[in-house]
Structure formats: structure tokens, C-alpha cells
Amino acid sequence: MAKKLINGNYAAAFGAKLARAEVIAAYPITPQTAVVEQVADFVASGEMKARYVCVESEHSAMAACIAAASAGARTFTATSSQGLLLMHELLHWATGARTPVVMVNVNRAVAPPWSVWADQTDSISQRDTGWMQFYSESTQEELDTVIMSYKVGESPDIMLPSFTTEDAFFLSHTFEPVEIPSQELVDGFLPPFRPEIRLDVENPRGFGSLSMPHQWYMELRYLIAEAMDRARERILRVEQEWKELTGRSYGGPLDEYRTEDADVVLMNAGTAASTIREVVDNLRREGKRVGLARIRCFRPFPTEEIRALGRRVHTIGVMDRCYTFGDGGPFFTEVKSALYNLKDRPAVKNFVVGIGGRDITMKTVGKLYDNLFRIKAGGLDSEKEWIDLKRPEVG
Amino acid sequence: MVKTPVPAEENVAPGHMGCPGCGACLALRLALKALGKRTIMTVPACCWAVMPGVFPYCSIQIPVLFTAFETAAASASGVRAALDAKGQKDINVLAWAGDGGTLDIGIQALSGAVERRDNIIYICYDNEAYMNTGIQRSSSTPIGAWTTTTPVGQTRAWKSEPKKSGVEIMAAHRIPYTATACVSYPEDFVKKVQKAASIVGPKYLQVLSPCPAGWKSDPERSIQIGRLAVESTVWPMYEVEDGVYTVRKPAKKVSVKDYFRTQGRFRHLGEKDIEEIQKTVDAEWELLLKKETMTARK
Ligand SMILES: Cc1ncc(C[n+]2csc(CCOP(=O)(O)OP(=O)(O)O)c2C)c(N)n1
Ligand SMILES: [Mg+2]
Numbered sequence: 001m002a003k004k005l006i007n008g009n010y011a012a013a014f015g016a017k018l019a020r021a022e023v024i025a026a027y028p029i030t031p032q033t034a035v036v037e038q039v040a041d042f043v044a045s046g047e048m049k050a051r052y053v054c055v056e057s058e059h060s061a062m063a064a065c066i067a068a069a070s071a072g073a074r075t076f077t078a079t080s081s082q083g084l085l086l087m088h089e090l091l092h093w094a095t096g097a098r099t100p101v102v103m104v105n106v107n108r109a110v111a112p113p114w115s116v117w118a119d120q121t122d123s124i125s126q127r128d129t130g131w132m133q134f135y136s137e138s139t140q141e142e143l144d145t146v147i148m149s150y151k152v153g154e155s156p157d158i159m160l161p162s163f164t165t166e167d168a169f170f171l172s173h174t175f176e177p178v179e180i181p182s183q184e185l186v187d188g189f190l191p192p193f194r195p196e197i198r199l200d201v202e203n204p205r206g207f208g209s210l211s212m213p214h215q216w217y218m219e220l221r222y223l224i225a226e227a228m229d230r231a232r233e234r235i236l237r238v239e240q241e242w243k244e245l246t247g248r249s250y251g252g253p254l255d256e257y258r259t260e261d262a263d264v265v266l267m268n269a270g271t272a273a274s275t276i277r278e279v280v281d282n283l284r285r286e287g288k289r290v291g292l293a294r295i296r297c298f299r300p301f302p303t304e305e306i307r308a309l310g311r312r313v314h315t316i317g318v319m320d321r322c323y324t325f326g327d328g329g330p331f332f333t334e335v336k337s338a339l340y341n342l343k344d345r346p347a348v349k350n351f352v353v354g355i356g357g358r359d360i361t362m363k364t365v366g367k368l369y370d371n372l373f374r375i376k377a378g379g380l381d382s383e384k385e386w387i388d389l390k391r392p393e394v395g
Numbered sequence: 396m397v398k399t400p401v402p403a404e405e406n407v408a409p410g411h412m413g414c415p416g417c418g419a420c421l422a423l424r425l426a427l428k429a430l431g432k433r434t435i436m437t438v439p440a441c442c443w444a445v446m447p448g449v450f451p452y453c454s455i456q457i458p459v460l461f462t463a464f465e466t467a468a469a470s471a472s473g474v475r476a477a478l479d480a481k482g483q484k485d486i487n488v489l490a491w492a493g494d495g496g497t498l499d500i501g502i503q504a505l506s507g508a509v510e511r512r513d514n515i516i517y518i519c520y521d522n523e524a525y526m527n528t529g530i531q532r533s534s535s536t537p538i539g540a541w542t543t544t545t546p547v548g549q550t551r552a553w554k555s556e557p558k559k560s561g562v563e564i565m566a567a568h569r570i571p572y573t574a575t576a577c578v579s580y581p582e583d584f585v586k587k588v589q590k591a592a593s594i595v596g597p598k599y600l601q602v603l604s605p606c607p608a609g610w611k612s613d614p615e616r617s618i619q620i621g622r623l624a625v626e627s628t629v630w631p632m633y634e635v636e637d638g639v640y641t642v643r644k645p646a647k648k649v650s651v652k653d654y655f656r657t658q659g660r661f662r663h664l665g666e667k668d669i670e671e672i673q674k675t676v677d678a679e680w681e682l683l684l685k686k687e688t689m690t691a692r693k
Contacts, residue, residue: 028525028528030528030529033528033543036531040546041548044546045550056500057499082464086463114444114445114461
């Protein structure tokens with residue numbers, strides 16, 4: 001296996017190439033653009049035998065992917081922020097149509113005002129579309145997850161779309177040494193996509209026509225719910241297979257670090273986890289029992305894993321690089337609701353951090369652990385708090 | 396002093412973030428000279444969404460609504476509707492967008508506004524690619540051009556499709572007024588913008604705006620390159636007013652090759668490729684002249 005120095009965007013493109021995506025329809029947007037450009041290069045040079053549709057919007061990108069998948073092709077696209085939001089209608093469509101489209105989303109703040117920096121509001125806003133959502137911490141994880149998510153999504157008993165995210169710039173533009181698996185390895189792992197039901201002149205069918213309330217609409221939705229539940233187990237199994245082939249895995253849907261005997265745990269999704277790991281190690285050296293639980297998979301949600309953690313630890317802080325106005329951080333509200341039916345629940349506090357790309361430093365993380373220890377000693381001070389807010393200058 | 400119809404008034408301050416030799420920068424400066432202070436503009440995602448500067452600064456000195464990429468025209472329609480609702484009649488509403496925001500992702504909103512006869516001026520500054528995101532093809536990228544999504548390298552996968560014609564699409568909407576322009580001809584551009592402002596209903600201008608970064612050209616030659624585009628009739632200058640075509644014939648004619656030679660984005664093209672393109676350019680020019688003859692008022 002060869003190591004290459006690449007960033008998250010190139011890793012995404014390599015993932016699509018190694019997975020032998022057959023149709024790519026994508027539209028450029030900062031900071032995802034390098035994915036589109038790299039794939040265009042792969043296709044132009046013949047390294048990737050695929051059709052690349054240079055669509056005129058993200059809405060069309062997703063529509064083309066859904067249609068291509070309906071015609072039996074493996075598809076890939078990538079986007080970010082406004083582009084993902086523009087796709088929203090079609091994201092629901094991809095799920096309803098049971099098309100296992102695979103996408104990479106670079107987590108970028110949403111406008112206005114314009115901001116191209118890291119923020120997870122874009123992908124979290126797609127919570128109810130029925131897409132599997134993965135949040136990567138490293139470039140290697142990004143590449144591996146793209147390949148794995150094809151295998152999960154294309155399982156005949158799942159047939160659901162999925163996206164993997166990269167925090168803008170922290171992952172999309174940071175170069176790391178990445179092991180590029182060989183094509184043979186990936187071919188052995190991921191069989192070609194050959195859906196039985198597809199647009200086929202030998203076997204004509206209508207896809208997605210009208211359904212009445214007394215008919216099958218509700219049941220079709222129930223089948224999606226079941227498929228998403230099955231995906232929980234499948235994600236674990238596929239990761240295990242990948243590990244056997246490559247030696248790499250990422251801790252399942254909830255990636256825990258030094259939580260075995262932890263009193264207080266921070267939860268987070270995305271790249272800030274790397275910073276948190278450093279802080280955990282430092283605090284551990286001081287004898288403080290701290291840990292990290294990284295939410296790697298937001299849909300399906302790792303409810304059982306979070307409950308298992310909740311039974312062991314005293315206080316949990318959930319970091320959100322996004323916010324649901326009128327409620328709280330979305331990761332926070334979901335973690336809290338997963339814990340609700342436990343008999344002995346840990347205290348849970350929400351830290352809203354890094355909005356619009358504001359840096360999450362080791363100092364910031366250190367403050368959060370301090371807060372958690374104060375909560376452990378003296379009870380919950382407040383349920384949610386925006387961290388490192390600036391105050392406008394007066395005058 | 397030379398007399399010029401270009402007003403002295405400035406509505407774009409020099410403190411902007413445009414690149415040296417940016418045609419789009421000059422284009423807006425001229426357009427706002429022509430339209431004056433009683434103008435409200437909408438700007439979707441494009442270079443001009445970044446160039447006015449970082450909050451709290453804004454080098455455009457009229458009210459600007461920054462909007463989503465696909466919404467320049469719909470936003471202008473909304474501003475006009477609000478002004479109408481408030482009974483404010485003496486204000487220009489300008490939609491200002493790049494070629495991608497106009498002819499790709501924004502064409503639905505543009506078509507809708509024009510068909511509804513909304514009273515707006517839509518100006519597309521055409522730098523022939525997505526420059527904000529780093530030079531990807533648009534449907535307005537000319538045939539033969541290199542961009543990052545029409546890569547050249549060994550694969551010779553430069554853009555193989557002809558440029559979409561915004562003005563012809565608008566003419567097909569029976570728009571009251573549409574025209575091409577070029578920043579190298581400031582008096583002409585200013586006059587067209589002023590004419591547009593004097594007409595009630597939708598107006599569409601497309602102003603060729605050389606982009607040194609994207610065209611791989613010398614920043615100090617942007618004006619000259621614009622002239623060569625016009626003189627080679629690669630970028631013909633014409634107006635369509637209520638269906639009547641008026642074509643501006645270049646005083647001197649140069650070849651496509653003369654124009655292409657000034658830009659790295661065409662460097663890979665061989666003699667044969669350029670000959671082919673020359674033939675299409677000539678045929679398009681002939682067709683345009685025929686349209687002028689056919690639509691001439693008797
Ligand atoms: C929905 C959506 N998709 C993509 C983008 C990213 N984006 C911003 S500007 C731009 C290209 C603009 O091209 P053009 O309209 O030609 O203007 P220019 O940048 O050349 O001035 C793109 C793709 C976005 N902001 N919103
Ligand atoms: Mg452009």
C-alpha cells in the first residue's frame with residue numbers, strides 16, 4: 001500500500017476513484033472545489049472510467065446522481081454549505097427512491113453573512129432526510145469512510161444514501177500522509193453495484209409514482225426506518241471487514257478515547273476531536289479522569305453506545321459546532337434524549353463552540369473540562385453555554 | 396480635456412479586493428456611474444460578493460443586498476415589488492451577477508423575472524468561468540478554453556462545447572432591451588446602461604470582463620484583450636431592442652488567433668483547432684448581420 005501526502009478533498013476524490021464510481025455529477029463550491037477538480041482530472045486522464053456531468057447547480061447534481069443510481073450506476077458527488085442546502089429537496093428524494101448515492105460534504109458555515117469556514121449547520125440541517133451521516137476526524141478516515149459507506153449503503157437490505165463530512169479547511173485543506181489502498185484490495189472489499197430493481201427496458205417499471213393515504217406510503221416509510229436501523233449493525237460489520245483488510249478502524253459510530261474509567265467526558269463530532277485528545281492526555285498526566293467520545297456517525301444515531309457510556313460516567317459535555325435556534329445544540333439535544341430513559345443519568349451540558357470557523361483551541365477545551373469537573377462537584381451550572389463569545393466594543 | 400459621456404460620479408470606492416487588471420471591477424464602477432446613487436443592487440455569490448471587502452467595510456456605496464447564488468434576479472424582483480408596494484418609483488433595481496450565477500444556476504430565476512416583465516436591470520459581468528471558486532467552467536466559457544474542470548494536460552479535455560448566448564436567450568423572451576458590452580468600451584457600456592435605465596420592464600446586459608487570473612493574461616493588457624475580443628467578433632457588440640438588432644461593426648478586424656494569443660487559457664490550441672473556431676466565429680457573425688438585416692425597421 002502506498003502512502004501519499006494529501007488533504008481531505010483529495011482523499012475524498014481517491015475514495016470515489018477506488019470505489020469505481022461510474023457517474024459523478026458535482027458542482028464547485030469553496031472549500032470543496034478540489035474534490036470536483038481532482039475527479040475531473042481523474043476522469044479526463046482515463047484513470048477513472050466514469051461519466052462526469054458538469055451540472056449547472058447542486059440541485060441538478062443530486063437529481064442526476066439519483067437518476068443515475070436508479071439506472072444502476074454507482075454515483076458520487078461532493079458539496080458544501082449552500083450547495084448542500086440547495087440539494088435539500090433531492091436529499092429526501094434520494095432516500096425515498098432508495099438510491100445509495102455517496103456524497104462528501106465539507107462542513108462550512110451558512111450565509112448570510114458569507115463565511116467559508118468550518119461549521120456543521122449545513123449537514124445537521126439534513127438530519128431528517130434519511131441520509132446516513134459520518135463525521136471524519138482525519139484525512140485517512142475520510143478516504144476509508146467513502147469506500148465503506150458504499151458497501152453499507154448498497155447492501156440490498158439497506159439501499160440508503162450516505163454522506164461523509166470534512167470540517168472546512170481543518171480537514172478539507174490539511175495535508176496528511178494517507179495510505180491509499182490498492183485497487184485490488186478495494187475491488188475485493190466492494191463488489192460492483194448491480195441493483196436488481198432499476199430503470200430497465202427489459203423490465204419496465206414506474207419509479208416513485210402516486211400513493212394514497214390508505215395505500216403504501218406509510219409502509220414505504222417504515223421500510224426506510226427499518227433499513228436505517230439495520231445500518232447500525234452493518235456499519236460495525238463493514239468497519240470490521242475493513243479492519244481485517246487494512247488494519248484500520250475508527251471505533252464504530254461512537255469513537256471513545258480513554259473513557260473506561262472517566263469521570264467526565266466531552267462529546268464532539270469532527271476534527272476538534274484531535275485537539276481534545278491532546279488535552280485528554282495532558283489532563284490524564286495530572287491524574288484527572290477525563291475522556292472523549294467522538295460521534296462519528298450521526299445517522300443512524302449511536303443511541304446504545306451513548307447509553308452504555310452514560311451508565312459509566314458522571315458528567316458529559318456535548319460540543320456543538322452548530323445550533324438549533326430556539327432549542328440547543330443538535331448533538332446535545334440528541335445525546336440528552338438518548339440518555340433520558342436511563343435510571344441513573346449523568347449530567348449533560350451543552351457547549352456551543354467554533355461557530356463560523358472560530359478556532360477551538362486546547363485552552364478552550366481545557367476550560368470545558370474544568371467546567372465539567374465543577375459540575376461534578378457542585379451540580380449543573382447552566383444547561384447550555386456559548387463559548388469564547390466576543391462582546392462588541394462599546395463606543 | 397476630452398469630453399466623455401462617462402459621469403465623474405464614483406459609487407465604487409477604490410478600497411476593494413479585486414485582482415489587478417480585473418475587468419469585473421471596472422464593469423461595476425462604470426455601471427454605477429451610469430445608474431447613480433438612487434439604485435439598489437442585488438449580488439449573488441460571485442467574485443463581486445467578495446470584492447466589496449470584509450465586514451464592516453463595503454466599497455460599494457449604494458445599498459447592496461448579498462443573496463444566494465441562484466437568486467440574483469428573483470431578489471431584484473423582490474426589491475422592485477417592495478418599492479412598488481411602498482410607492483417608490485424613482486429607484487433603479489440592479490441585479491449584478493457573474494456568468495455562472497446568470498447562465499447556469501441563476502437562469503431559472505432570470506427567465507422567470509424577464510417573462511413576468513419585472514422592471515429590473517440585470518447585468519451579467521462575463522468573465523467566462525467560475526472565478527470566485529478558482530476557474531471552473533461555466534456554460535459561458537468559450538469553446539477551446541482551459542479551466543480546472545476542463546483540464547488540458549495530456550488529455551486535451553479543454554472545453555468542447557460552444558459558449559451559451561445570454562443575449563439570444565433574452566431576445567427569445569422578447570425582452571424590451573438586451574445588449575452585449577465590453578469594459579474596453581466604457582462610453583458604449585455607459586450609454587447602454589443608461590438606455591436600459593430609461594426603459595420600463597426587464598433589461599439584460601452582458602458585459603465582457605477580462606479576468607487575468609482566469610484567462611492567464613497580463614493584468615495590464617485587460618483593456619487590449621477586450622478590444623481584441625470585439626475586433627475579432629469573438630465577442631460581437633450588439634443590441635436587441637424590441638426585437639430589432641443593431642450590430643456595431645469593428646473598425647478593424649482581427650483574427651481569432653490574434654485574440655487567443657493574448658491568453659494562456661487558449662495556449663494548448665493548435666492551428667487546426669483555431670481554424671475550426673475561426674470558422675464558427677465567422678458563421679456566427681454572418682448570422683448576426685443577417686438578423687440585423689431581417690429585423691431592420693422598414
Ligand atoms: C448554491 C451554491 N453553490 C455554489 C456556490 C459556490 N460558488 C460561489 S461563487 C461561484 C462561482 C461564481 O461564478 P460566476 O457567477 O461566473 O461569478 P465569478 O466568480 O466568475 O465572478 C460558486 C460556484 C455557492 N455560493 N452557492
Ligand atoms: Mg464568472
